[in-house]
Amino acid sequence: MTNTGSGGGRPRGTWWREVAITATALASCLLGGMMQVDDTLSPPPAAACFIAVVSCAVLPVRHRAPLAALAATTAVGVLVPPLGLLMTPLVVAPAGITAYSYALAARTERRAASAVLLASAALGTVTPLSGDFSWKDASRMAVVAAFPLVAGVLGHSVRNRRAYLAAVEERARRAEESRDGEARRRVAEERVRIARELHDLVAHQITLANAQATVAAHFFDARPEQTRKSLTELIETTGHALDELRATVGLLRQSGDAAAPAEPAPGLSRLPALLDSFRRAGLEVSVHQEGTARPLPPGVDLTAYRIVQEALTNVTKHAGPGDARVRLDWSRDRVTITIADDGKGSRTAPSASTGPVASPVPDRPPGHGLIGMRERAAAVGGRLFAGGRPEGGFLVSAELPLPPAEDTTRTADGAVGERTADAAAGDAEAGGAP
Numbered sequence: 001m002t003n004t005g006s007g008g009g010r011p012r013g014t015w016w017r018e019v020a021i022t023a024t025a026l027a028s029c030l031l032g033g034m035m036q037v038d039d040t041l042s043p044p045p046a047a048a049c050f051i052a053v054v055s056c057a058v059l060p061v062r063h064r065a066p067l068a069a070l071a072a073t074t075a076v077g078v079l080v081p082p083l084g085l086l087m088t089p090l091v092v093a094p095a096g097i098t099a100y101s102y103a104l105a106a107r108t109e110r111r112a113a114s115a116v117l118l119a120s121a122a123l124g125t126v127t128p129l130s131g132d133f134s135w136k137d138a139s140r141m142a143v144v145a146a147f148p149l150v151a152g153v154l155g156h157s158v159r160n161r162r163a164y165l166a167a168v169e170e171r172a173r174r175a176e177e178s179r180d181g182e183a184r185r186r187v188a189e190e191r192v193r194i195a196r197e198l199h200d201l202v203a204h205q206i207t208l209a210n211a212q213a214t215v216a217a218h219f220f221d222a223r224p225e226q227t228r229k230s231l232t233e234l235i236e237t238t239g240h241a242l243d244e245l246r247a248t249v250g251l252l253r254q255s256g257d258a259a260a261p262a263e264p265a266p267g268l269s270r271l272p273a274l275l276d277s278f279r280r281a282g283l284e285v286s287v288h289q290e291g292t293a294r295p296l297p298p299g300v301d302l303t304a305y306r307i308v309q310e311a312l313t314n315v316t317k318h319a320g321p322g323d324a325r326v327r328l329d330w331s332r333d334r335v336t337i338t339i340a341d342d343g344k345g346s347r348t349a350p351s352a353s354t355g356p357v358a359s360p361v362p363d364r365p366p367g368h369g370l371i372g373m374r375e376r377a378a379a380v381g382g383r384l385f386a387g388g389r390p391e392g393g394f395l396v397s398a399e400l401p402l403p404p405a406e407d408t409t410r411t412a413d414g415a416v417g418e419r420t421a422d423a424a425a426g427d428a429e430a431g432g433a434p
Helices: 012-034 046-057 066-078 093-105 109-130 135-218 224-253 268-280 298-319 369-379 421-430
Strands: 283-290 322-330 334-341 383-388 394-401
Touching: 012 046, 012 093, 046 066, 046 093, 066 093, 066 109, 093 109, 093 135, 109 135, 135 224, 135 268, 135 298, 135 369, 268 283, 268 298, 268 322, 283 298, 298 322, 298 334, 298 369, 298 394, 369 383, 369 394
Parallel strands: 283 322
Antiparallel strands: 322 334, 334 394, 383 394
């Protein structure tokens, strides 16, 4: 049986404790064997030495076999009256020690109580059964019988205390692991969020800059004015990219809580300006709207803007010059945003001087744009679909939830409902939804 308290393989540094306990028990047994009925001491007889040596020799094995050690010390204690010795608590000290060890190591409380009670009864009744018992010895027998009981109760208390401390330590360890896991999860989520924000903020401007530089390279010799205009727009685009990157990195460097942003987060109200930036890069974008525009919660509004931004950025990056259409369908509980391109820009791009030329946009490896759009849509309770169109081109469609109509009182002033003249002309050219 395994001792939960002190175990089988004990450290070498604890052997001095075992030696001290055994030596103390041996001295107690010898002293108890020297005691007489009239409370005087006599030289220890051979029987006292035998009882002391045999019972104390069992003590070192009480950690590996506590029940066997308790039975052995109890049996030796029962031999005290027949050998002519006075039954005292000192003589049965080894039985008390083994009772403590068994109560500390027993698998169940019932087993411990049964064994200790049996040992106590055996030691307390052996003197009356021997025939030379007087009522004057009753108090001494009561102390002898109570000695293993007290030791067993003490061992049980120590066992409960150790179990309680072990449970507290285990809960503390699990709580620490839980805190570490939660911290790692939050760090991972924050890294993904920062990466997504940097991607959305910078990739758009860099893609526009690339498209403007491409236009300038094509028209460098044939149309210097167009080249100069493209380079001017390229300077503005790169300046905006540097400003956004500087602002984002500045927020990351702040040690305390970030201050409120100087400008509100972008939303669909800034969609006309966003589309104009793509038009200046050579992408013809048209907008069509169905239903009544409604104000969106800040998170949904930002998500809608970023999805349109990333989808058009992917068109410019992978397809090159061409046509793209943005459609917004407003219903009672959701807004559906669809961005589609015709797929023609990926093959050729027209040039006024040299005719059709190969698109300068090379094939790029897939990035994290689609992943980021899906994550944004899922974060606000929506969903996103992206894939190729049968007639050519690529389609991105996102469904984002809307709050109940009765909970909103304001109108989408200056938002997507007010389309620019270029957007209206684009509607006519697009001829409806993609």
